[in-house]
Amino acid sequence: xxxxxxxxxxxxxxxxxxxxxxxxxxxxxxxxxxxxxxxxxxxxxxxxxxxxxxxxxxxxxxxxxxxxxxxxxxxxxxxxxxxxxxxxxxxxxxxxxxxxxxxxxxxxxxxxxxxxxxxxxxxxxxxxxxxxxxxxxxxxxxxxxxxxxxxxxxxxxxxxxxxxxxxxxxxxxxxxxxxxxxxxxxxxxxxxxxxxxxxxxxxxxxxxxxxxxxxxxxxxxxxxxxxxxxxxxxxxxxxxxx
Amino acid sequence: xxxxxxxxxxxxxxxxxxxxxxxxxxxxxxxxxxxxxxxxxxxxxxxxxxxxxxxxxxxxxxxxxxxxxxxxxxxxxxxxxxxxxxxxxxxxxxxxxxxxxxxxxxxxxxxxxxxxxxxxxxxxxxxxxxxxxxxxxxxxxxxxxxxxxxxxxxxxxxxxxxxxxxxxxxxxxxxxxxxxxxxxxxxxxxxxxxxxxxxxxxxxxxxxxxxxxxxx
Numbered sequence: 001x002x003x004x005x006x007x008x009x010x011x012x013x014x015x016x017x018x019x020x021x022x023x024x025x026x027x028x029x030x031x032x033x034x035x036x037x038x039x040x041x042x043x044x045x046x047x048x049x050x051x052x053x054x055x056x057x058x059x060x061x062x063x064x065x066x067x068x069x070x071x072x073x074x075x076x077x078x079x080x081x082x083x084x085x086x087x088x089x090x091x092x093x094x095x096x097x098x099x100x101x102x103x104x105x106x107x108x109x110x111x112x113x114x115x116x117x118x119x120x121x122x123x124x125x126x127x128x129x130x131x132x133x134x135x136x137x138x139x140x141x142x143x144x145x146x147x148x149x150x151x152x153x154x155x156x157x158x159x160x161x162x163x164x165x166x167x168x169x170x171x172x173x174x175x176x177x178x179x180x181x182x183x184x185x186x187x188x189x190x191x192x193x194x195x196x197x198x199x200x201x202x203x204x205x206x207x208x209x210x211x212x213x214x215x216x217x218x219x220x221x222x223x224x225x226x227x228x229x230x231x232x233x234x235x236x237x238x239x240x241x242x
Numbered sequence: 243x244x245x246x247x248x249x250x251x252x253x254x255x256x257x258x259x260x261x262x263x264x265x266x267x268x269x270x271x272x273x274x275x276x277x278x279x280x281x282x283x284x285x286x287x288x289x290x291x292x293x294x295x296x297x298x299x300x301x302x303x304x305x306x307x308x309x310x311x312x313x314x315x316x317x318x319x320x321x322x323x324x325x326x327x328x329x330x331x332x333x334x335x336x337x338x339x340x341x342x343x344x345x346x347x348x349x350x351x352x353x354x355x356x357x358x359x360x361x362x363x364x365x366x367x368x369x370x371x372x373x374x375x376x377x378x379x380x381x382x383x384x385x386x387x388x389x390x391x392x393x394x395x396x397x398x399x400x401x402x403x404x405x406x407x408x409x410x411x412x413x414x415x416x417x418x419x420x421x422x423x424x425x426x427x428x429x430x431x432x433x434x435x436x437x438x439x440x441x442x443x444x445x446x447x448x449x450x451x452x453x454x455x456x457x458x
Contacts, residue, residue: 051363079365090360094378103374104364156364 010059021215034202037212083153143174256413271338278343300340330402389446
């Protein structure tokens with residue numbers, strides 16, 4: 001089967017700063033790809049390009065059959081297939097947890113209120129937050145908010161999930177509960193790309209690890225690659241990071 | 243000669259005109275101002291610039307001058323013999339639309355960009371993002387400054403007296419011209435303004451409390 005995501009020689013600059021300098025990689029169906037690297041290595045930008053939150057300067061990105069680099073891209077069609085979870089959760093503070101989750105299915109898929117509510121309850125059960133349906137986001141801990149954000153994405157039944165440093169704002173205790181949800185997703189066969197600083201998680205869950213350095217894919221391999229880095233840069237990164 | 247019930251009644255009727263003119267200014271100004279606020283954050287640079295130009299011109303003109311322009315300007319283009327309330331109404335609508343537009347643009351922009359992004363990534367259309375995610379949050383932020391500006395509108399309707407419109411301040415002036423007790427008369431006028439404006443600010447405070455339930 002063909003790749004869910006493929007990047008080919010992607011370049012992206014912000015003004016004079018070249019953030020991506022020829023990035024290429026592929027994600028197969030059901031694959032879990034962990035993107036690691038120092039801040040400024042371009043890993044978050046690469047993720048945002050995949051979801052068309054940033055437009056690329058050159059190169060090609062194909063995601064679930066959508067040509068993302070094409071100026072004529074149907075962004076809404078792309079976003080129906082791709083879910084993204086952000087570092088800062090970005091829940092809608094004026095809506096309850098259930099309303100947060102129901103919003104997109106009712107707006108985008110014309111789902112009825114009752115059906116959407118059932119859907120919300122089922123995705124909340126998946127992230128272990130059934131009892132929080134009628135709370136407002138601010139009444140939840142950071143870890144719970146992040147799990148709601150994951151549930152909100154899942155409700156759209158995406159074919160690919162993107163995670164942009166989703167545990168970076170959480171303390172270690174709360175990090176664990178979010179990682180467990182992500183691990184469940186991975187085991188369930190979801191195609192995932194995660195930008196992360198959680199090396200242990202990457203080693204354990206990722207089917208492929210991509211180390212980015214200076215806007216390029218520097219080294220790539222299975223999770224075990226983190227125990228046996230081939231390049232000096234990855235060695236230094238792992239040494240400094242751990 | 244002193245203040246009689248007839249004088250008081252005359253001032254009270256002026257007060258009603260003040261309320262009416264304020265309502266015209268606020269309702270008309272809201273409709274145009276809301277459209278302008280949306281135009282100010284439009285994806286199209288041309289639309290943004292046109293709206294900004296209108297707002298700058300209006301905000302850069304004293305309301306007194308705007309009122310004169312409408313009063314004499316409408317006559318120049320053949321709409322003479324218009325009642326003063328029409329010219330005053332037009333002037334105040336234009337004035338309040340420009341200020342409301344800027345207040346509301348600020349409120350819309352104070353909703354974090356990440357909220358737009360999150361809504362966009364859920365495949366919502368721009369209209370859905372605006373109405374379901376951004377506006378409800380912006381409205382909370384907008385309540386207090388909007389009602390605060392409503393108080394400004396009420397007080398600024400007193401300028402409509404220059405085009406011959408008899409509202410609260412002008413009614414006071416006319417009464418004073420007959421009884422020559424400026425201090426008494428304008429204390430009464432001020433009290434009327436307070437009675438109109440105070441409930442507005444109290445309402446603003448209670449709205450703020452109510453809208454903050456479930457969210458800080």
